[in-house]
Amino acid sequence: MATQTAATSMAAALAASLPAPSAAPVTTAPTYEAIPASMSKVIDIEAEIPLHTVQLDGLVATKILKHAREAPASTAHGLLLGLDLDGVLEVSNSFPLPHGGDDDDKATKSLARYQGSMLRSLREVQSDDSVVGFYQATSLGAFFNQSIIDTQAIHQDKLRHGGVVVVHDITQTARGNTSFRAFRLTASFLDAYKKSNFSSASLISHRLTFSSILEEVPLKVRANPLLSSFLGALAEPSSSPELGGGSKTSETFPPNFHVLELGATGxxxxxxxxxxxxxxxxxxxxxxxxxxxxxxxxxxxxxxxxxxxxxxxxxxxxxxxxxxxxxxxxxxxxxxxxxxxxxxxxxxxxxxxxxxxxxxxxxxxxxxxxxxxxxxxxx
The missing domain is CATH 1.10.287 (Helix Hairpins)
Structure with a gap:
C-alpha cells in the first residue's frame, strides 16, 4: 500500500513538472475570390483543347432508349448534361423535354420554364447541371430538319465547346442494332447560317452541300463495372435452390432469333x-x-x-x-x-x-x- 502511494505521488510530481500542453491550433477556412467575368475566358484552359470524342454514359443511353420507346413517333428529345475534359465530352446525365403543342410561342415559354426548373432541381441535389448538348430520336436515319439545325446553332453559339446533338435511330433499335451518333455543325455552314444567306453564290463560296452541314464526332458508350457485372449475371444460367442447387434454370435473357427472320422489316x-x-x-x-x-x-x-x-x-x-x-x-x-x-x-x-x-x-x-x-x- 505504501509502495502504491509513493508511485502515485511520484507520477503527480512528474506531471506537475512537465509543461502545460499547448492548445490545438485553430484552422482557418480558406478564402476564395470570385473570378472577374472579364478574366473567365482568359484562364479557361479547357476551351483551348479541341473536342475529339463524346463519351456517353450507359445510364444516359438507357434513358434515351426508354424515352424513344415511350414517345410517339420520333418526337423524343431532351437535354444532355455533363462536362468536357481534355477534349472528351463526358455525358453523365440527361432528362427528356416535353413535346411542343400547337401554339409555338406558348410552347416555347412553357419549355423554357420546365428546363429551368429541372436544372435548378438537379443543382439542389448536387447533380450535373451543365448543358453540353441535346439528343433527338429519328426514324430511318433521316435527322436533317430545320428544328435540329436551329437548336444546334444556338448551342454552338452559347456553349463553350458548342455542344453536340446525339441522334438515336429508333428503327435500328427495332432491328436489334442500337444506334447513337454525335454531330456538330461545320464552321462553313455556321458562317452561312449566321448571315442567313443560302443563295447559290453563298453555297458556292462556302462549298456547302447536304453532306457538309454536319460533321460527325466519334462517340463511345461507357458502362460502369457494376452495370456490366449485373448484365453478365443476368445472362448466366442460375441454379435453383429448391432443386438442391444442382440443376440449372434457363437464362434470364433467352436467345433472340429475330435477326434471322427473312421478312424485310420496315x-x-x-x-x-x-x-x-x-x-x-x-x-x-x-x-x-x-x-x-x-x-x-x-x-x-x-x-x-x-x-x-x-x-x-x-x-x-x-x-x-x-x-x-x-x-x-x-x-x-x-x-x-x-x-x-x-x-x-x-x-x-x-x-x-x-x-x-x-x-x-x-x-x-x-x-x-x-x-x-x-x-x-x-x-
Whole structure:
C-alpha cells in the first residue's frame, strides 16, 4: 500500500513538472475570390483543347432508349448534361423535354420554364447541371430538319465547346442494332447560317452541300463495372435452390432469333418515306424555279428602264438639254431576294439517309435469302 502511494505521488510530481500542453491550433477556412467575368475566358484552359470524342454514359443511353420507346413517333428529345475534359465530352446525365403543342410561342415559354426548373432541381441535389448538348430520336436515319439545325446553332453559339446533338435511330433499335451518333455543325455552314444567306453564290463560296452541314464526332458508350457485372449475371444460367442447387434454370435473357427472320422489316415504310422526300424535293425545286423566273423578269424590266433612260439622256445632251436625273431602280422595281436553298439541302440529306437505310436493309435481306437457300440445299 505504501509502495502504491509513493508511485502515485511520484507520477503527480512528474506531471506537475512537465509543461502545460499547448492548445490545438485553430484552422482557418480558406478564402476564395470570385473570378472577374472579364478574366473567365482568359484562364479557361479547357476551351483551348479541341473536342475529339463524346463519351456517353450507359445510364444516359438507357434513358434515351426508354424515352424513344415511350414517345410517339420520333418526337423524343431532351437535354444532355455533363462536362468536357481534355477534349472528351463526358455525358453523365440527361432528362427528356416535353413535346411542343400547337401554339409555338406558348410552347416555347412553357419549355423554357420546365428546363429551368429541372436544372435548378438537379443543382439542389448536387447533380450535373451543365448543358453540353441535346439528343433527338429519328426514324430511318433521316435527322436533317430545320428544328435540329436551329437548336444546334444556338448551342454552338452559347456553349463553350458548342455542344453536340446525339441522334438515336429508333428503327435500328427495332432491328436489334442500337444506334447513337454525335454531330456538330461545320464552321462553313455556321458562317452561312449566321448571315442567313443560302443563295447559290453563298453555297458556292462556302462549298456547302447536304453532306457538309454536319460533321460527325466519334462517340463511345461507357458502362460502369457494376452495370456490366449485373448484365453478365443476368445472362448466366442460375441454379435453383429448391432443386438442391444442382440443376440449372434457363437464362434470364433467352436467345433472340429475330435477326434471322427473312421478312424485310420496315422495307415498305422506307420506300414510302423516300418517295415522299423526293416529292417534297421536287416541289421545293419547282418553287425555287418559279421565284427565279420572277426575279429574272423584274431584273430585265429594271435593266430595260436604265437603258432607255440612258439613251434619252444622250439624246437630250445632243440637243443641248439637261439630262434627266437618275432614279433609284430598286424603288421603281421591287426585285425579290434570291430564295434560300437550305430546305433543298435538308431534303437532299433526308433522301440520302433513306437511301442508305434502304441499302442496308436490302443488303441484309439478300444475305439472309442466300443463307436460307444454301441451308435448304437449293442451288
Amino acid at each position: 422495307l415498305t415504310r422506307n420506300l414510302e418515306q423516300m418517295v415522299e422526300a423526293i416529292d417534297n424535293y421536287r416541289t421545293e425545286e419547282g418553287n425555287i424555279a418559279y421565284l427565279s423566273r420572277q426575279i429574272a423578269r423584274e431584273r430585265a424590266k429594271a435593266e430595260n428602264y436604265v437603258a432607255k433612260r440612258k439613251e434619252e439622256n444622250q439624246a437630250r445632251v445632243a440637243q443641248g438639254l439637261a439630262p434627266l436625273p437618275e432614279e433609284d431602280v430598286t424603288r421603281l422595281f421591287k426585285i425579290p431576294p434570291e430564295p434560300s436553298r437550305l430546305e433543298s439541302l435538308l431534303l437532299l440529306g433526308q433522301i440520302d439517309a433513306y437511301a442508305k437505310s434502304l441499302g442496308g436493309t436490302a443488303g441484309a435481306g439478300l444475305v439472309k435469302m442466300y443463307g436460307a437457300k444454301a441451308g435448304s440445299g437449293g442451288v
